[in-house]
Amino acid sequence: MASTKKYFHDHFVLLLLSVNAFLCAFAVIFIAIRLATSHSNDYIVQYRPKLGLDSHKAGSILQLISFIVFAILVLAVNSGLSYKVYKIHRQLSIAVLSLGILLLVLTIIISNALVSILS
Numbered sequence: 001m002a003s004t005k006k007y008f009h010d011h012f013v014l015l016l017l018s019v020n021a022f023l024c025a026f027a028v029i030f031i032a033i034r035l036a037t038s039h040s041n042d043y044i045v046q047y048r049p050k051l052g053l054d055s056h057k058a059g060s061i062l063q064l065i066s067f068i069v070f071a072i073l074v075l076a077v078n079s080g081l082s083y084k085v086y087k088i089h090r091q092l093s094i095a096v097l098s099l100g101i102l103l104l105v106l107t108i109i110i111s112n113a114l115v116s117i118l119s
Helices: 004-009 011-037 049-054 061-085 090-116
Strands: 043-047 056-059
Touching: 004 011, 011 061, 011 090, 056 061, 061 090
Parallel strands: none
Antiparallel strands: 043 056
16 A cells, blocks of 8 residues: 555656646636627527537536536546545546546536537
């Protein structure tokens, strides 16, 4: 078992934490800039291509701000969970941080797709 004292001395864990923090900051800034520069009052929050003409569902800006909150929550929960799990097994901690990277990348892609439909 690895001790949590070694958690912040593990270079690979620190790399993954840095990537998570960078992606979270990028997602927050990217989404905020895209929302600030859009000139629409109705925001598309769902796109379902099988519905035909009703494929776009409009919503408020709060539903798109939830992407920012989600990115911050992913960073906080993954960092905390990784810290707690590190004493059980190092690879499990690395897996948690890697899945956090995947979630943040998907958040950026999906929010970009929804906001770019507005332009």
